Amino acid sequence: MRIMRAAFASRFDDADPLAALTVGEQPEPGLPGDDWVTLSVTATSLNHHDLWSLRGVGLRAEQLPMILGCDAVGVDPDGNEVVVYPVVPTPGDPRGMSILSEHFPGTLAERVAVPRSNLVALPAGLAATDAACLPTAWLTAWRMLTTKGRIDEAEAVLVQGAGGGVATAAVGLAVAMGKRVYATSRDAAKRARIAELGATAVEPGSRLPERVDVVIETVGAATFDHSLKSAAFGARIVVAGATAGHEPKVNLRRVFAMQLEILGTSMGTPADLADLLAFCAVGKVRPVVDTVVPFSRVADAFARLHSGEVFGKVVVDHTS
Missing domain, CATH: 3.90.180.10 (Medium-chain alcohol dehydrogenases, catalytic domain)
Structure with missing residues (x-):
């Protein structure tokens, strides 16, 4: 042995x-x-x-x-x-x-x-x-943005709780895809780091200058109402975590009136991983x-x- x-x-x-x-x-x-x-x-x-x-x-x-x-x-x-x-x-x-x-x-x-x-x-x-x-956090963020979030149809993205692995990956990828990216963090130092990645860093719950087409949610109850309020008509709210509570209150009237999609996901496929690796290699995203x-x-x-x-x-x- x-x-x-x-x-x-x-x-x-x-x-x-x-x-x-x-x-x-x-x-x-x-x-x-x-x-x-x-x-x-x-x-x-x-x-x-x-x-x-x-x-x-x-x-x-x-x-x-x-x-x-x-x-x-x-x-x-x-x-x-x-x-x-x-x-x-x-x-x-x-x-x-x-x-x-x-x-x-x-x-x-x-x-x-x-x-x-x-x-x-x-x-x-x-x-x-x-x-x-890349295989766990970045792969999850990639699938949230592409397969579930349909990022190619979007112009603006909100990432809740940047600083964590999946959320920070989502910021980096969405910026590399040429989208306007807003990202929240309770920590001022992390907001400064987020801004260095090319996103507009804001405090949790802050009113955004525009409504977004895709929301990346890994926080949960603490941010979900803000995610709903920040979503544009027909937006996708993609959920892959609930680090701050898994039972948020959801305003269903906003969901149906704004025709929002709430989508769950986890990880991705081997083909997704191959696509992510190629994107990072060709685009020099690290x-x-x-x-x-x-x-x-x-x-x-x-x-x-x-x-x-x-x-x-x-x-x-x-x-x-």
């Missing part, structure tokens, strides 16, 4: 998730099916999903230890640099699928097992540490990276994410 270094949940701690993180040795994951392969991981990025796993959300005690991490870039058995699409078929899961680190070992390790069909070629000119940011740390300091990466001070993605470089 081959042993490898990994970062994993060894127990659950809702009050102090960092205390449940262990960095040490784990067995190399097996191959659940004939179409699965083992990659050598070169870079990963963290998501809040990793902190929730340490709190015990979505995992059971009998699944421990569970290697964390959803996103990765690695080298396949043929020597190709690839980006991992993290959604895998999962018999027994009520959804029929899961993301890596829920039922199968995740990407915060020297090696990870994934279906070969989940591998997307890393485009030339896109660094592994940048591409590792994800907002807060911090890059070597794997030897992976615990520091988790502490940075947990601090709440992150703007953009926290990346772990397995090659340094």
